[in-house]
Amino acid sequence: MSQLAPTLSSGFVNAFLDAAEVAPEKRDPLLSQAGVPSSLLQDDAARVTEDQFATLYRLLTVKLDDELPNLLSHPLRSGAMKLAGLSVIDAPTIEVVLNRFSRFQRLIIHDFEMHFVRGAELSVLAIKEPESGRRCKTMGIVMILKVVHGLTSWLVGREVPLVRLDFAFARPAYADEFQNLFPGPVFFDQPCSRLVLESRQMNLRVQRNAGDLRQFMSRLPRDWMFVRMKERLASHQIREHLLRHGMEKAHVEQVAKALNVSVRTLSRRLEDENTVFQTVKDEVRRDIAIDRLTNSAAPISTIAAELGFGDASSFHRAFRTWTGMTPSAYRQAADEQRPASI
Secondary structure, eight states: OTTOOOEEEHHHHHHHHHHTTOOGGGHHHHHHHTTOOGGGGGSTTOEEEHHHHHHHHHHHHHHHTOSSTTTSSSOOOTTHHHHHHHHHTTOSBHHHHHHHHHHHHHHHOOSOEEEEEEOSSEEEEEEEOOSSSOOOOHHHHHHHHHHHHHHHHHHHTSOOOOSEEEOSSOOOTTGGGHHHHOSSOEEOSOSSEEEEEEGGGGGOBOOOOHHHHHHHHHTTTHHHHSOOOSSOOHHHHHHHHHHHHOGGGOSHHHHHHHTTSOHHHHHHHHHHTTOOHHHHHHHHHHHHHHHHHHHOOOOHHHHHHHTTOSSHHHHHHHHHHHHSSOHHHHHHHHHHSOOOOO
16 A cells, blocks of 8 residues: 555646647547546546556647647657657766756757756756747646656656755646655746756766666656655655555654654644645545545445544545545546546
8 A cells, every 4th residue: 555656636637638738628538548537627626546647648648749748839749758868868877867958958849948057055957938929838847847857866766855846937726736746845936947956966876777768668657757756755754654554553643753753843844845744644545545446346434444534424524525526426437437448
């Protein structure tokens, strides 16, 4: 259970489909192929699994022959990601990876310029948009920075922590999802969009080879979009603990003791991440519930007990709050649209 993947809000998925310019009347076939019940996207509180989103993304890239589907002013044709990977696979360190990627980007993407600078304490990879003319799509900026960070993390075999992540646009409605996509605090309405890293991370060695790159390409976008990390935010450490030990040890005092910190320290770290213990706990409960409802035939009463609810009715109320649907309705919707093989 400890490897249970995070889910994404349907609000994020809707924003992605909007940015990809998929007309509403053309969404149902794509969603069906990806195993996403179209009814889920009618409520921004509903959740979509990692597998479902990765499949949806891949279907769009193939359909449009665009590896950042309609997120830029021109298509990023099939093979662009492979060329990007080949340009950095033999790099010795993260510093060389980011230098090469920023130069490679300027050859294939014309919506903005990407620059990398290493400083004594901090290193920055920044996106400079043109001062006039068409502005980049918000989702396009999110995804290109996720590509950079995800590819870099994959190359060194762990998710590289961020000092901060800045975006030049206003906070979008789906911004809460960034805590599952980026390991660091996020700020909006900044002068430019950028990744800020500790310069000591620049010496991390690349661990991958050409054979690994072939597997990476076959799994696109999974390994750059969803990276498993060893250096975790406090919220991710709590998530991992709860998934490993279950809800029997889900009290903040027990979790803090297991993580070798005081309750006060843990609470302060969570505050720095703009969250609280109960929110993280509820998110874990929600994701376990979704996984159990869609991938098992366990009775709802059993799932409720596993998640630490005193009775099924309490679980029903909580699940409706999380997703906008009852557990039985959610399970039925998932059963009606199972993923098609592609």
